[in-house]
Amino acid sequence: MSKDENILNTCNQFAVDHANIGIHAVDHSGRTIVYNRKMKEIEGLNLEDIQDHSILELFNFDKTESTLLKVLQSGEPQLRVKQKYWNTNKVEITTMNDTYPIYEQQELIGAIEFAQDITALEKFVLQPLRKNRGPITFNQITAQSLAMKSVISTAEQAAAADLPVLLIGETGVGKDNLAEAIHYGFADNERIFHTFHCLHADTDIIQQLEETLQQQPPMTLFCERMDTLSISLQQALLYVLQKTPAHQFIASIGDDPVELIASGTLLKELYYFFASFAIRIPPLRKRPEDIIPCAEAYLKIRVESLGTGLTKIDDKVNELLLAYDWPGNLRELELLLDEVSSMHTTEDTLTQDMLPLQFKMKVEAIANDASQPSDFIVQSDSKLLPFDQYLRGAEKYYLQKAMELHDHNITKTANSLGMSRQNLQYRLRKLKE
Template sequence: MQHETLLDIYKFIVEKGDNGICVVDNTGKLIIYNKKMRELQGISDEEFEKRRALEIVGFNTEKGGLLRVLQDEQPILNEKKTFWNQKGQEVTLISNIYPLYSQDVLVGAVEFARDITQQEYMMYQPLRRYNEPLTFEIITAISTEMKKVIEKAKIVAYSRMPVILVGESGTGIDMIAEGIHHELKDKNDMFITLICRRDEASVISQLEKYIVEKKNITFFAERIEYLSKEAQEKIVELLANHTNHHHIFIASVGEDPFDLIQKGQLSKALYRHFSDISIYIPALRNRKEDIMPFVEDYFKRHRESYGSAISGLSDEVKEIFLNYNWPGNLKELEVLLDDISSLITTESLVEAHMLPAHFKWKIQNIESPENQDIAQSDIFVVMNKNELRPLDVYMNEVEDYYISRALELFDGNVSKTATALGIKRQSLQYRIRKYTESRSSSDKHEE
């Protein structure tokens, strides 16, 4: 095959791929910035060409992982980052960055970025309560890291001091916050969560309403960096003006508070309110020994609630779970177990063929002998009779996956997606509603 033909093929693959790709040479100069990466950064094709002519593309290697890779010649894997792009959209990525060599000489670095924004929104949902208080005793974590988190949280509870919890969405921060509330020696009357991703006026209004109560309240401001600095400082003012009450204020942020202060997303006055007390909740990928206790507790509750015979995971699935990096943390694991358990009948173990199609797609790049067949085959190919499922279940799964993937490609635009799929807009809306209601019904069934 001729060089020009191969070059055209490479260009097509780079531009049409689902991952954002950025390549710089060994001086940090931009070489490749593909369409997906431009979309993630909120840069139009026209704007990109103008910026490229001026050698400005809104990308600064001094603040990114590419320069670190050029300096250290070591890859950076599974780096998660959340930012606001130039269209004002919040974006969350998982990046892998590698050094590039030619004849053993470093010539540059490449970043592959996977968009997990929609998945991140789902992970904002708290872990299931199981109709009981979220105390430290029901937390299944056994890792040394989480034991230290709980020990520090208990000290905070005994001292009744304000605290800031730091960690990714889905790690169980809400459980730690409520655990502190239930650990108080002198019990508070109420636990109120302030969801800061919503309209900040309603958050301030809710705080103003309850802070004057004579009752003692534990306030948990979830992801407080989403509030403006003005709103954050209004909270500091409210807390300072009501010190006669025995309220406790807990807040959470998604990354290091000092980084947020430097980026102007966290008020210094608010941070000082916490007296420098921070508790870092590690991501699940850094404490994988907590995966199986969580799974075992989930299936124990499933057996007790529904009389199922499910006892756990096969060795093959267990290996897959331990190799996967869980960007959505425990919440992603819980949602996956919901999907699996909705199809359980008389099975006692979860086998690889029972894994949902969307999860098989995610794990295709995991390299381990136990899931090699899954990694090397198409997610909808049936390899043996054990993978056979009822036809209606299989077809619904394929349709759900295909429609959700199409919606992603058109940024959730129903009209454009319907046109691409060759169906009427109303027909697509019906299918989306049917899938949503099915998932909602499954969630209620599990609760």
């Protein structure tokens, strides 16, 4: 290969990696050969996650919906096709795709897709409260545990103070519900509550937000997951919020703010703007006292709003609910109850046989995976495990205990183990595979 060809290949690779449009190319069998940074952002995948899989194995659509597979089958381009689907992070995505066949000497060898993320354009920048239910107040948030009672108490103080509020917690813990309860706790409850979805916002959306805040009467604005904005957009958002002080602002982030600032994910000045009241909502696994009451309360809501039949939970089901670690928190619990309720409309008690097989398998896997220190002591009469299996089990046990000691804080755990955050995150991710 000549020097000019090397330079051209390097330039092409740079352009693909830094383009502000998703690029995904597959071979004739549907397996990925090119997958750029922007497509990773849109679909929530890494190249190493998809190299050995067909796109049908990765996304929740069939052959008739995949533009790449349509092009592979027809040999004809598919232009300006709008596609809506759920990515691997369980976020609904809308893209506008241009997909082309790739030929070599008149033989179809693959297809390439250029995807523009238009999710933000599909949503109005501000979304008011849902119309199919009444407002959420502090009294409606289940809080049996001391941890959640403390959260509610602090949130009530924040509402009385009428200052910016920051809600901190994992995905699905109920940050949106608490934000709404704080809104209704404000003295001036004539304001309208609006949610600003930060995940897919861009410069135009931030500008539209500024115009809206300048033109509208005082409102409560909930900036949902502002840590998903780029730092430059966070700077723009801070500028807008500081220019429009007549409104009440609430924001949420998905991780510890100190950790997010240290990793360059959260703008320090934006955090300070909201730091008057920073409220941490603990994950469901940290407050097991709330699991059963939350499930019962949600079933009651379904009965009142949809007329579904399930009103009680069998003791065996309660045991399974308590044994599960709920990585998706309240949202995952509610989705489980939605699925069961929609399948069993005449029964009044949720029993073990109604639970999805996948959920029961997850609970069983957790029980089987509960290692003890004694598992790693070699006894003279015990059967030796394969060395790789022993090391993997020991590493998993040690890292899990280290994470528990530091309340699942990645930065603190990594520092205590003498490794980088990236190294720890990589090891934890590999252990889940």
